[in-house]
Amino acid sequence: MAHHSEEPQITVLPPDKEKIKKLWRVALIMAIVTGIEFIFAFTLEAGHLKTSIFVALTIVKAGYIVGEFMHLRHEVKVLYYSILIPMVFVVWFLVAMIYEGLSILGAK
Amino acid sequence: MNVSYGKLMMWFFLLSDAFTFSGLLITYGLVRSANPAYDPASGPFTFSTEYWPIPEKVFEAVPFFHGVPLPLVFVGLMTFILIMSSVTMVLAVEAGHRMDRKAVEKWMLWTIVGGFAFLSCQAWEWTHFIVGTDVPTIQNTFGNKVEIFGANLTHNQYGPPAFADFFFFITGFHGFHVFSGVMLNFLVYFRTVQGLYDRRGSYEMIEKVGLYWHFVDLVWVFVFTFFYLV
Numbered sequence: 215m216a217h218h219s220e221e222p223q224i225t226v227l228p229p230d231k232e233k234i235k236k237l238w239r240v241a242l243i244m245a246i247v248t249g250i251e252f253i254f255a256f257t258l259e260a261g262h263l264k265t266s267i268f269v270a271l272t273i274v275k276a277g278y279i280v281g282e283f284m285h286l287r288h289e290v291k292v293l294y295y296s297i298l299i300p301m302v303f304v305v306w307f308l309v310a311m312i313y314e315g316l317s318i319l320g321a322k
Numbered sequence: 323m324n325v326s327y328g329k330l331m332m333w334f335f336l337l338s339d340a341f342t343f344s345g346l347l348i349t350y351g352l353v354r355s356a357n358p359a360y361d362p363a364s365g366p367f368t369f370s371t372e373y374w375p376i377p378e379k380v381f382e383a384v385p386f387f388h389g390v391p392l393p394l395v396f397v398g399l400m401t402f403i404l405i406m407s408s409v410t411m412v413l414a415v416e417a418g419h420r421m422d423r424k425a426v427e428k429w430m431l432w433t434i435v436g437g438f439a440f441l442s443c444q445a446w447e448w449t450h451f452i453v454g455t456d457v458p459t460i461q462n463t464f465g466n467k468v469e470i471f472g473a474n475l476t477h478n479q480y481g482p483p484a485f486a487d488f489f490f491f492i493t494g495f496h497g498f499h500v501f502s503g504v505m506l507n508f509l510v511y512f513r514t515v516q517g518l519y520d521r522r523g524s525y526e527m528i529e530k531v532g533l534y535w536h537f538v539d540l541v542w543v544f545v546f547t548f549f550y551l552v
Binding site for chain 2: 228244255269290
């Protein structure tokens, strides 16, 4: 009687060299951006300019993580926007609360 | 729609989790902007409970370099570890797409190692933060001079009590996420080794847990900027 196996046949595909190279490139960009953040951390005076640069670079890094590593940029548009649009609430909340905080400091 | 149910639900969970972390970080911003900042005109920076500290002056300790001020070096290392474990996670997902069990096992193991390395660094950092530096901060309370070493939820040598509270809550909540992530990573690694995903004919579970793991990295990017850099 022929041996009947429950194990399915698995076809292993070879590594996608192009895709892997792209992933390492994203990692390199993130390392460089973090390096730039370190340079600014030690050379710039604390103030609005420094804070703005850090926020901008953080958004760049976040964009790469969410867009490439989490693959959101390549997902269907409905998913893309249903994740991105609610972030408006976070921006509003941030602006409102910092404004509130400065008012509390002014009232002290 | 071309997104599986599991992935879609993971995305919505992560969106809600992003709101939770935003709440914590924005409250930090509120309390920080409501407290006086250190004025460079008043002389060189020293720790005081009167104003918010400069973060890079607080986080400048590195293991085996006692007393050597190395601002942000250790958090830089932690950031590097977490980003690298994110890279190994994408490589595991990529291997999963190809049904390459051996490669998935290899990259998942590296991701788990990265997660444990990060948690160990955090344990050291917390210990240092709680124990404090060699020189105490003198707090003047109604004419009584009190020496403060390290930090707890009511007093800390670095700045106003809220500073340490936020440190414990924000990095603690993030560290808890890293810990859960390591557990999930281990679970999917274990099931990969057992051959479950081969039998199922899909490695999508690696992808879903991968989404969570990248999110943990994403949150750290924000914590790093708003807690350690700004």
